[in-house]
Amino acid sequence: MDRNRVPNVFYTSEIGFGSDPLGEFVDAVRGSSLPDADIFAEALPGNWTAALRQLAGILPEDQPSVVVLDELPYLMDPAGAFESVLQRAWDRELSRKPVLLILIGSDLAMMHILTSYGRPFHQRGTEMRLGPLDPGDVAAMTGLEPAAAFDATLITGGLPIITARWHTGDSVRAFLSRELADPVSPLVVSAQLTLAAEFPDQTQARQVLAAIGSGERTFTNIARAAGGIAHSTLSRATELLTDKGIVAAELPISLTPSKERRYRITDPYLRFWLTFLGPHLTELDRMRPDLTLERICRRWTSWRGRAVEPLIREALARVLPSHGIPAVPAVGGYWTRSNDVEIDIVGADREPVARDLAFFGSIKWLENSPFDSHDLSELQHHRHRVTDEPIPLIAVTRSGVTTGHLDAVFTPEELLGAWQSRRGSDQEI
Template sequence: MHRFVGRQRELRVLRETLDEVRSATGPRGRPGQCLLIRGRRRVGKSSLVEEFLQRIDAPSVFFTAAGQPAERELAEFADAVEGSTLPEEARELFTQEAPTQWNAAFRLLAEALPDDTPSVVVIDEVPYLMRRVDAFEGMLQRAWDRQLSRKPVLLLLIGSDLSMMEALNSYERPFHQRGREMVVGPLNPADLAEMLDLPPAAAFDAALVTGGLPLLCREWRPGEGLWDYLGRSLDNPVSALLVSAERSLAAEFPRQALGREVLAAIGAGERTFTNIARAAGGISHTTLTRATELLTAKGVVAGELPVSTRPSKERRYRVTDPYLRFWLAFLRPRMAEIERMRGDLTLARIREGWASWRGRAVESLVRASLARLLPDPDGELPAAPVVGGYWTRGNAVEIDIVGADRQPVAKRLLFLGSIKWLENAAFDAHDLAALHKHRAAVTDEPVPLVAVSRGGVSSEVGGLGGLAAAYGPGELLAAWRGTPAL
């Protein structure tokens, strides 16, 4: 069993919020505090809260909704209170008076919570209740305003449907401004390096394959290489690597087959609107627009524009979750092959396409690393509000890294850069010449240049050779230490 790693920032926020409850410094003189915790499925939200509860000395209730009929959810909630660590007399309230409405359940919960010591109430998978229980948000708001917030309680509302959790706290919704928001991302590359005992370059590979999802990382043996992990996972038809994506998609898009078809096209490598439409079966412009809006609203897909001083309509799409991107590209098309125990064939195909796929997939992770790393105290690169990329139709000009003051149309470009993420090839004079050429195509200014290379910078470049800075996996990994998750 792997020890709990990472999440120090999130645990600190939870502890500090509970301290506010303890010192009764809540808003409007009320001790109660509420946090809305959201993040993609299997990212470890529930495990984070479980770890927090184990580290504190406070009674708690942990209820997880399951998308059942409203009456059944209410009965499960009552069972959760009865089996909680609240004082015995408090738990007996739910035994003596089984509530038949959520209003009554919240009233009983408020009576059950201690008056003189902090407690924690966790409601996991809140979006299920928002869908299944009529007027749930209104009942929760009234219970919070009239009863629960008057108690020294920390209420944690957790959800995996990102758009619904954002809506819960949005303007004109009943629970607006009742809670503060916390976003839980996957484990970052530094967490993976520690958890899996991997060197920096291998930690980035692990991030691209597992997406930093704890469930997948727990199956990765410490010190194990990428290909050994993949080989074992492909030999096990119920491994987390194989089944987690399908389960997440089934929960995210239970009736939206079109959204899944478009997602599959993007995951297979199609990035432009026209090519996605063709790969998804020749669907219409209107239909594809609805599908991409659904996918971007749920945070599954990002539609990005080139960052430059000139406007562009060349939007490109990518799957935001690295694991889902890997699964869609390599595993989904070969599930039948894997199920008949020929994972060795799938592994051979992954090896064949790995360098090309990784070179594109690592770009967003590199950009995120630079955004955290800069400004560079030893170089010429400033902090950049935006770190994106630039491309033209047909990729006649393509720049992997663009640091700018805003996006997509920048007033000022801060730096430009190239990513070369190959096993045994350094950033060389040819790469530098190409970067100079592409810079000249987008600006006449002497914008600083940066190289990011898995294999370092070639000696033929001569020092930095006109580069303001050069970074490898070790420097990028350092950017994630002591910072929030991805």
């Protein structure tokens, strides 16, 4: 808005003791670039209806303007009172001006409610979900090679405020050493702020989230790690977390139905924080980041091997067809309750119950250990446990392969290209 010199007001709602949303909105308008904004200093509105009517009165008639209401969920209430006020102001006054009204909120569930059927703002706006930076963006910002860019994505989650602090050429250890030494760095505090905003009064949801973040994936193990909470309580908590998009509840892709649901944190940064930082914040407060850093380095390789799987599956879904492997609607994984059969990558015509399986794959994401004949034999054995059909086999490897008999091999360079090539196409359009 500033770059295009568009008259605008940007208001960010806040939550907490002493917060005065209406007063803060008035201050935002008074300090904005809207013409006649000083009217708000002369006549203070007594409620939101008056404030929005007064705002409409100073919006230009002869040029576009922009009004941004950020963190809108903090203003919303179960009865929809604020939404009704905003809807009336839009229908009667704001929409008569050449104004772009942008409503922003990080609580996805609340933002979906805003435009859902039966709510005041239903069919009055266009929804746009803004995700974090993708691995291609992270590579461009940090100057890292493809494999290292995936590492950076797993730590930063693609959050710009964290990614921007990754100096060109930083190794994982160099970045973490610098950021952990600052107890108020975005890497340390961003998750705390998010959790406080999303779950101010929902202790059990945060306990469940911490259990999943610690590595527990099954319903039973999560309940145990969360302190033995009741089945019904855990069900409500996991439903809340999945509704908010913070947790994904996944089923194995196979030819037969399965009830072996597994849970994972969708945001890589939050997953990293819950595993390595959240449980050990007292170390950082005592200025002992060395203890935290050494713990991360000891566990990094094994943690990364599991954490990178969703990114790799998404990359394959974007890059296929390639190497003779077809594009498919569903790319997931397969597992059994006992984990005696676990396949990292399964491509199919649909999920979770497929009609046709297109390919199986294994991920080996180690710096100095290529995909070898032992890995291939294990993948072939697991394929035989699932189907007798000669389903194509692929390998995703960080360090190459030393065996044949694979139908395709995908490297970090090819996977990263799934995002980089898309960005190039967008620019051409």
